[in-house]
Amino acid sequence: MIFTGSLNAQGFEGWFNKYLLPSLTRASVLIMDNAPIHRKSAISQLVEHTEHQIVFLPKYSPDLNDIEHDFSALKRKRMYASSDTSLDDIIRDYCIT
Incomplete structure (x- = not known):
């Protein structure tokens, strides 16, 4: 998949659900940073009924x-x-x- 331009949360979640999750062939741990497009509640719901785990990194603190x-x-x-x-x-x- 080639993507040109900017990406919002809805677009990321669509890609995540349609392309990433189906491409994982075994149980995986998915690590998300705190980018605004990585909405914790929406992504957690997408992963909820799969064999995968999602980990959100803590907010950056120097x-x-x-x-x-x-x-x-x-x-x-x-x-x-x-x-x-x-x-x-x-x-x-x-x-x-």
Whole structure:
């Protein structure tokens, strides 16, 4: 299936029900992010009477994402480093410490 243009929730649910679910040959775990077109209640209803499971990821939170802490620390190190210190050196120093 080739799709051109934007997609709304109704279009996604139609594709999900007509193409994705029938193409799954064994019980599957379907993972959905929090895109606005992934309406939790509608998709849950489509999967409800199948052998598949649906898992919705939690909303993004930088506090729960370890790499965000590292990026924050690197930004602070860059801010206080001398102007001739390369970003590579800052990252190496951060990774070793």
